[in-house]
Amino acid sequence: MLAYYFQLGLRSLRRNPWLTALMVMAIGVGVAASMITWSVFRAVSGNPIPDRSAQLFTPQVDNWGPQNNHDGEPPDGLDYVDAMALMHEHQARRQTLLYAVQLAVSPGGDRSLPLAANGYAVDGDFFPMFEVPLRYGSAWSAADDQARAAVVVLSAELNQRLFGGADSVGRTVTLSGHDYRVVGVTRHWNPQPRFFDLFSTNGFDDATDFYMPFSRALDLQLRTAGRNSCRGKLSFTTWDGWLQSNCVWITAWVQLDNPADVSTYHRFLESYAAAQQHAGRFDWAPNVRLRDVAQWLDYQHVVPPESRISLMVALGFFVICLVNTVGLLLAKFLRRAGEIGVRRALGATRREIYLQYLIEAGAVGLAGGVIGLILTSVGMASVGILFEPQIARLAHLNLSLVALTLLLAVVATMVAAFYPAWRAARVQPAWQLKSN
DSSP states (O other), X not given: OHHXXXXXXXXXXXXXXXXXXXXXXXXXXXXXXXXXXXXXXHHHHSOSOTTTTTTEEEEEEOOSOTTTSBTTBOOSSBOHHHHHHHHHHOOSSEEEEEEEEEEEEEETTTSSOOEEEEEEEEOTTHHHHTTOOEEEEOOOOHHHHHHTOOEEEEOHHHHHHHHTTSOOTTOEEEETTEEEEEEEEEOSOOOSSOGGGTTTSOSOOOOOOEEEEHHHHHHTTOOOSSOOBOOSOOOOOSHHHHHTSSOBOBEEEEEOXXXXXXXXXXXXXXXXHHHXXXXXXXXXXXXXXXXXXXXXXXXXXXXXXXXXXXXXXXXXXXXXXXHHHHHHHHHHHXXXXXXXXXXXXXXXXXXXXXXXXXXXXXXXXXXXXXXXXXXXXXXXXXXXXXXXXXXXXXXXXXXXXHHHXXXXXXXXXXXXXXXXXXXXXXXXXXXXXXXX
């Protein structure tokens, strides 16, 4: 019977082609607008590290005081003094400091022209903490961190440019005049948003080119290529003076595996800030924060407000399209009241009438979903009009979005058809036979 009802639905759709086309286009345009904005919103609001997001925390310590911070919140980063103190205490299972660096890189000294490469100075724990996938080799060891070793981990993209994608572990690259031994090569890894560095980026930058030891970067006095935020009167002119200033430019992350560890580390932060106050370095009460990945993303407002607004507008437009579809289906179904009366007189139940028209509405929704897919694929090319290029390129049509588009179109149209189908099923056969 379902196949028979589907045939009746197709026959009915062909009977009124203009009305059918109007319904199909309304559903298609509404679904396309919703799916385009949803694809962007999904890309920017997803969990970039779902397995570890509840175990990774970024500590903040207020080294500026209430007169310089914003709404009572500590700075988004750490200065050198606080960062090194937290690392020295080693109160977490794993921990890393990081900051952005930009260097000129060429393989094997002068064998090729140097090119600009963006990287991070990190500690060895960075790789297991953030589950960085490695294709060749491994991360450097804690001993390399302490020895300020000249080692580097390359990204898959930079390794392709320098060594044609071959295993380059053990080979040498030159970074701004200094030779480094390659100890590892990552697979493609660029979590979106880039949760671990929202201090220097908006979270949607290109993949990182390389990673080098934090201690080595300090040894070479490499200035940050990211943000460097300071407060008050600044009088330093040397590297050491900058390190001892209140300028924040370092991001810290720690891995805390359970709530007890989180509570212990938070108490440690408060004790550290209180000790700094007692020593006279701070003249304000301890003001610290400890946020996990989800809380950090929310605090940094990573999801662009325009993505939320456009999604709400698109959903509102889709609802309007569905309301119009309800009116069109109601008019279409009730015009066939005589046909319904005859079927009821021949023994069809209200349930069968109801099912017939819902299946017909499902056919309309399926056709609208196909149109919506076409419009969605076209609309993906124009996402950059509303969003920044780094965000717009995240929106793409994949298999899951195709399935969601078709499912939404069919389900939404069948939901919209509930009332028209109910009205059609309530037709009195005696009245229709008498009047027709």
